[in-house]
Amino acid sequence: MIKLVALVRKKPGLTAEAFRDYWLNTHAPLAAAIPGMRGYRINIAGDPGGQPPAPYDGSAEIWFDDRGAMEAGLGSLEGEVAGDDTARFTDGIEFLVTEEHVILPLPGTRA
DSSP, rough: EEEEEEEEEEEEEOOOHHHHHHHIIIIIHHEEEEETEEEEEEOOOOOOOOOOOOOOOOEEEESSSHHHHHHHHSSSHHHHHHHHHHTEEEEEEEEEEOOOOOOOSTTSOOO
């Protein structure tokens, strides 16, 4: 299993609410149609509390069986449509291709 992590900055002038709404209700269905995806999770940044603010407004996690499946999915028509759509609500995306290591919950326990 391979995971693509996208670190996202919202487009200047777009309110946090408009960014959230577009990502969840317009972009997410486009991205969810990419063939070969095994999972898709969107994480929208909130109030950092006592932590310094992050340089990103959110992240997405997308799982594929392997690199070939990821490349095929992202290179598909659906992948191109979703990729082109990111310009409507983002100012930049940085990608990490990762191998996930689950520390918690322990195997056989519930989160």
